Amino acid sequence: MVTMANAQILVVDDEPDILSVLVYHLSREGYRVTTAVNGQGALTTADADRPDLIILDLMLPGMDGYEVLQRLRRAERTNSIPVILLTARREEEERVKGFEVGADDYITKPFSARELTLRVEALLRRAKAEPVSASRRISVGPVELDREGHRVFSEGSEVDLTPLEYRLLEVLLERRGRVQSRRQLLQAVWDTNASIETRTVDMHVARLRTKLGGAAPLIETVRGIGYRFRALDK
Amino acid sequence: MVTMANAQILVVDDEPDILSVLVYHLSREGYRVTTAVNGQGALTTADADRPDLIILDLMLPGMDGYEVLQRLRRAERTNSIPVILLTARREEEERVKGFEVGADDYITKPFSARELTLRVEALLRRAKAEPVSASRRISVGPVELDREGHRVFSEGSEVDLTPLEYRLLEVLLERRGRVQSRRQLLQAVWDTNASIETRTVDMHVARLRTKLGGAAPLIETVRGIGYRFRALDK
DNA sequence: CGGTATGGTTACAAATGCGTTACGATACCG
DNA sequence: CGGTATCGTAACGCATTTGTAACCATACCG
Numbered sequence: 001m002v003t004m005a006n007a008q009i010l011v012v013d014d015e016p017d018i019l020s021v022l023v024y025h026l027s028r029e030g031y032r033v034t035t036a037v038n039g040q041g042a043l044t045t046a047d048a049d050r051p052d053l054i055i056l057d058l059m060l061p062g063m064d065g066y067e068v069l070q071r072l073r074r075a076e077r078t079n080s081i082p083v084i085l086l087t088a089r090r091e092e093e094e095r096v097k098g099f100e101v102g103a104d105d106y107i108t109k110p111f112s113a114r115e116l117t118l119r120v121e122a123l124l125r126r127a128k129a130e131p132v133s134a135s136r137r138i139s140v141g142p143v144e145l146d147r148e149g150h151r152v153f154s155e156g157s158e159v160d161l162t163p164l165e166y167r168l169l170e171v172l173l174e175r176r177g178r179v180q181s182r183r184q185l186l187q188a189v190w191d192t193n194a195s196i197e198t199r200t201v202d203m204h205v206a207r208l209r210t211k212l213g214g215a216a217p218l219i220e221t222v223r224g225i226g227y228r229f230r231a232l233d234k
Numbered sequence: 235m236v237t238m239a240n241a242q243i244l245v246v247d248d249e250p251d252i253l254s255v256l257v258y259h260l261s262r263e264g265y266r267v268t269t270a271v272n273g274q275g276a277l278t279t280a281d282a283d284r285p286d287l288i289i290l291d292l293m294l295p296g297m298d299g300y301e302v303l304q305r306l307r308r309a310e311r312t313n314s315i316p317v318i319l320l321t322a323r324r325e326e327e328e329r330v331k332g333f334e335v336g337a338d339d340y341i342t343k344p345f346s347a348r349e350l351t352l353r354v355e356a357l358l359r360r361a362k363a364e365p366v367s368a369s370r371r372i373s374v375g376p377v378e379l380d381r382e383g384h385r386v387f388s389e390g391s392e393v394d395l396t397p398l399e400y401r402l403l404e405v406l407l408e409r410r411g412r413v414q415s416r417r418q419l420l421q422a423v424w425d426t427n428a429s430i431e432t433r434t435v436d437m438h439v440a441r442l443r444t445k446l447g448g449a450a451p452l453i454e455t456v457r458g459i460g461y462r463f464r465a466l467d468k
Numbered sequence: 469c470g471g472t473a474t475g476g477t478t479a480c481a482a483a484t485g486c487g488t489t490a491c492g493a494t495a496c497c498g
Numbered sequence: 499c500g501g502t503a504t505c506g507t508a509a510c511g512c513a514t515t516t517g518t519a520a521c522c523a524t525a526c527c528g
Contacts, residue, residue: 149465150413150456162515163458199475200517206476223474223525396504433486434506440487457485457514 007124008032010051012042012068013086014060018109022055025113026120039063043071046078053123055107058087058098066101073102073179073225080178082123102179102222104231126177126231138173140229142214145173154212164189165208168201172219177231179222201227241358242266242283246276246302247291247320252343256289259347260354273297277305280312287357289341292321303337314370314382316357320345372407374463376448379407388446398423399442402435406453411465413456435461 009026013019014037026033034049036042039060046054054072058065065085072078082104098106105119138145144153152159152169161169171188172180180188182198190196205227209219220228243260247253248271260267268283270276273294280288288306292299299319306312316338339353372379378387386393386403395403405422406414414422416432424430439461443453454462 148412149462150459164516197518199519202475203477203517209476221475398505431507433508436486437488437506443487455486 006030006032007052008034008049009120010034010036010042010045010049010054012036012039012054012060012065013057014038015057018057018086022116025116029117029120031120039065039068039071042068043078046072046081047075050077051081052127053120054081054083055120056083056085058085066097069098069101069103070224073222074181076181076184079181079184079225080175082127082178084119084123100220100222102225102228104177138170140173140176140231141218143169143173143212143218145170154214159211159213161208161211165204165211168204169208169212172227172229176229179225179228181226185226241286242268243354244268244270244276244279244283244285244288246270246273246288246294246299248272248294249291252291252320256350259350263351263354265354273299273302276302277312280306280315284311285315287354288315288317289354290317290319292319318353318357372404374407374410374465375452377403377407377446377452379404388448393445393447395442395445399438399445402438403442403446406461406463410463413459413462415460418460 009031011019011022011026011033012035013022019035019037023033023035034045034051036045039062042054042056045051056065056068060068065087069083069085072081072083079102083102084105084107085098085103086107086109087098088109104123107116107119137147142155146152147170150166152161152166167189168185171185182201185201186194186196186198205219209217212218216230218230220230222228243265245253245256245260245267246269247256253269253271257267257269268279268285270279273296276288276290279285290299290302294302299321303317303319306315306317318339318341319337320341320343322343338357341350341353370381372381376389380386381404384400386395386400402419402423405419416435419435420430420432439453443451446452450464452464454464456462
């Protein structure tokens with residue numbers, strides 16, 4: 001199976017054994033693999049090579065995985081690259097923290113080769129399928145957006161949005177699962193570099209949230225970074 | 235080639251020579267042909283026989299071709315019959331006036347048999363194909379639009395619309411459920427890119443709304459975007 | 469535990485969009 | 499040639515939308 005052939009993957013781990021296992025499996029699947037053994041190297045390589053996916057161990061000497069992820073997410077060149085966190089700890093707390101900082105998926109050690117490739121494939125597929133920009137209808141979880149009719153539904157019933165809220169939701173849905181910085185959202189929603197406070201984004205996100213309703217927050221806050229629409233479907 | 239075999243064509247001309255030539259060529263192509271030699275006869279025959287096509291000479295004794303055409307268009311039973319105007323004059327002005335009154339095509343004398351049959355075939359084909367793409371009758375909620383009769387009904391009773399209002403409604407109905415920007419409507423209703431203010435659309439939408447009546451607004455405003463006819467049925 | 473940063477929430481003035489009315493221009497008709 | 503219908507534009511006012519500031523709640527940090 002040559003699913004997402006030729007995708008480039010950056011693997012970050014300081015333990016040689018794990019690193020070599022990862023490289024072996026991924027290469028065997030046909031991926032181009034680059035490596036880094038610490039946070040600084042990971043950031044440099046990510047910025048330079050712009051890999052399609054990053055597999056990041058949380059336990060690193062010096063700068064730990066969370067911080068690496070945070071920095072990746074802060075930089076616009078790298079903040080939309082899917083990241084899989086790798087950790088020995090299975091605790092719920094870790095997962096939550098990881099997702100909050102902007103991870104896309106999680107693998108706990110020990111892992112099977114099958115699990116690894118499945119998750120890698122899933123993420124690459126999602127990233128590739130992302131350009132739904134042209135589709136007439138976007139449907140994510142309980143939210144539906146009908147472009148032709150310019151209407152939005154949440155759990156079946158129509159939601160009345162202002163033009164700006166509509167655009168904001170549209171952008172978030174198009175880029176669901178990926179953290180968007182306030183500046184990115186400003187650029188996408190408010191078009192050109194309008195001189196608008198980044199805090200204004202918060203406002204409209206809040207309004208959107210209440211209008212969309214629902215118990216679980218569909219639009220998640222990634223502290224220090226920005227916002228992200230939960231990737232539920234697929 | 236027996237393209238649109240068995241179609242019935244009414245030929246209206248007062249000059250025996252031309253009339254016989256027309257009848258000859260058309261009969262040879264397999265069409266059923268009836269004739270009239272003046273306006274009054276043309277109208278009577280058209281109303282009685284409901285031909286599939288009318289070839290109408292502009293120069294007629296008494297009631298001239300324009301008037302015949304105008305009357306054909308006003309009568310519900312005949313106003314959707316394709317008409318080819320026949321004239322000796324090639325002037326642009328004549329063509330324009332003819333099309334304005336509702337002609338579908340134009341043939342200038344002298345004409346070749348080939349030109350005649352080509353145009354006849356083209357029109358018949360178009361008329362026949364039409365009901366496939368555009369139905370003769372659109373019915374959405376309480377509103378009915380009858381293309382044949384060029385009439386509009388709201389909750390059963392007829393509504394008197396100006397030509398422009400009719401066209402606007404037609405476009406909105408055809409694209410019901412989809413938002414149309416003012417610019418899109420301008421293009422669709424006013425045809426060519428006439429230099430018309432987008433706000434003018436609002437005007438006519440407002441007029442349409444009041445004429446259509448009804449409690450719930452059938453034509454919805456999508457703030458910042460345009461208008462949309464409510465998609466009720468299906 | 470305070471203190472600080474970050475995000476959520478509320479309030480409000482300014483800007484914008486739209487419905488409406490009025491009116492002039494033009495075409496059509498008797 | 500006056501009368502009528504149709505249409506495009508301008509102008510006014512109301513309602514909604516929206517950006518900002520201010521204040522409150524919570525998370526993070528030592």
